[in-house]
Amino acid sequence: MTSAISQVPLSELPMDNWMGNLPSALWDTPLCYMAIPGSHNAITYCLDKNDRSPVDLTQPDMLQKLDKYMKPIIRPFVYKWAIAQESCIREQLDCGVRYCDLRIAHRPNDSSNDLYFYHGVYTTMTVEKVLKEIREWLDVHPKEVVILSFSHFLDLNQELHTLLVSTIKSVFDSKLCPRMERVTLQTLWSQGHQVIVSYEDNIANWHRELWLHIPYWWANKCKAEALIEEFERRKQNGRPGGFFVTGINLTEDLKYICSHPTESLKDVVMSTYPMLLSWVKQQQPGSNTGSLNIIAGDFVTGSQFIPTVIALNENLLNRTIIPEP
Template identity: 80%
Template sequence: MSFMGRSTSDSIGSLSDLPADSWMSHLPSALWDMPLCNLAIPGSHNTITYCLDKNDRSPVDLAQPDVLQTLDKYMKPLIRPFVYKWAMAQETSVKEQLDCGVRYCDLRIARRPNDNSAHLYFYHGVYTTVTVEAVLTEIREWLDMHPREVVILSFSHFLELNLDCHNLLIQTIKDVFVSKLCPKTEPITLRNLWQLGYQVIVSYEHNIKNIHNELWSHIPYWWANKCKAEALIEEFEKRRKQQGRPGGFYVTGINLTEDLKYICSHPTESLKDLVMSTYPVLLEWVKGLCPGSNPGSINIIAGDFVSESHLVPTVIALNEKLLNWI
């Protein structure tokens, strides 16, 4: 198949109407030579939390509040239901997230305590039931069926991983994706990636990346640490004015943060209740953002429960604004 012709979407109105599972391949051809870090790309925060192990009795990870860790230690049957309700940030599988248009995945890797196997897992408070290799294989199989789509995999948090575990993880990444991995020496535009057959960009937040040509540097993730949409927006607007935008890829994470005070004052709610109630305000703000290379521009926008919201088409539609500058 030739990639040099016009995109089928050149005559389409809103980019939000593009097929969600193949929106990159349907972008107007005017965007094919634009650096990928200047496009608006939808992502998911804590991508692999749809399969948390409800039978897991390991201590909650150290990222959780101290009080929650203490209560979990001595009152596990009472506290664990709260942990699950507030740790799950996505309800759909990684394949379903990719089908709905997600192209950035936030991956947090862990070695389960007292597990003598070679398997690695994902975690957010507690561990997942699926292994890292199984999820990466699922992504590769999806990419096989979508040869002009590109995913950015951010390996950003590591729990209980020693050097041997990092070597195992990196070898697994290489074995699963093989020739789909884009080396960090390549210009990142859709046209270039299509022509060379690259579909996977791996960001790795560890010094070991320096000896692997397939691993890109850590992608900055802007996180507001707020539990209200208005406060999150205010924080990001302040940061954009003061700092501009980082060079290359970067993420604006519109994920809200629940603290112990909020959880205790909303005992019947869950993270999903909090997130979905604030999406109308957040999406209205997102509609006013612009991708590109200017100081205030955005690139990747990641959120929770992306398959149940309108975040993905809203972010994709932002790329229409780039057409006015070409």
């Protein structure tokens, strides 16, 4: 049955149930050909401001050294540039996010097996608590599907990986979609699946409920023009097979941070969104070459990012989709 509101522009669908309200013509479209809004560093809204652990090794060398010797001065800068989302996970999902970039860590000198998220510093919320919040949200949104990407594991040994996988299975249970060649909303709905888990570790090879790591196109540019130019270059070489992410998140380098002491990552992101979203509107999902799939960004609930990405799926309504291999 076609949704009662399927005739309205896709950007005007209720964001908390936009998948369930898509026109029936899109129900059999492979999800890897659809435009899906994603959240880069999704769980950075709850960074631990009392954390005194060393800045993680993914940060610039100079920032690590300064943090070691000048922590009271450097930490405020770290927080301003480490927070990539201000809305909690429920709010992000309510606003239409359907892909979450999750960076997992075990705190140094922590005798427990608790795992956290991190981006420069660690979060206050554990991984298990956030996953349970996602599960509760899915229970009341039975036609919505989320893609969770677990990656950038920091200080996880094999035992902790095994524990994390066990937690994922326990929390989501039958909602987990096992690896399959063709994934559509119709297929997922018929089987009661709502969660696709991408896992960036070899342990994924031994669990059919875990999908292999979904590629993430990262331009590593600090200006919007350079980011767009890099993605246009990559598009010329065709798209990866299956799911993939285009991250329109800019790179903050230490030189820029130090020369703009009163700014934050949010200031930079919001000032560049008009140009970035103008580029996003030009994208054409649904073809084997030159098209985008998941598009992830920072501060995704504070702009028109999500409805802009969802609206791209209108281009699919009259297009024949090439089947997945």
